[in-house]
Amino acid sequence: PYIEGGIGLIYSDFQVAGQGLRFNFNPQLGIGLDRLTGETGWFADLRLHHISNGNLHHDNRGINSLALVTGIYF
Structure with missing residues (x-):
């Protein structure tokens, strides 16, 4: 089991609905098993x-x- 997290930056050539900019942040958090x-x-x-x-x-x-x-890892 593990916990993961991170943050990234997104720039898209289209505007995401409800976002005033094409530049956005993308924090994420997760749990997993391998x-x-x-x-x-x-x-x-x-x-x-x-x-x-x-x-x-x-x-x-x-x-x-x-x-x-x-x-799958191989």
Whole structure:
């Protein structure tokens, strides 16, 4: 089991609805589990993503989403 977190910057060529700018922040937090079985393995994460412009513009509704991410190591 593990906990992960981070923050990123987003600039898009289209404007995200409810955001006054094309530049936004993307903090995220997640928990996960991974297992190694021989030469291969798998992982599963549950992540909370947030997108907002950090109040750099008056139109800053913010968008929250949950993501389930799975994968295989090989």
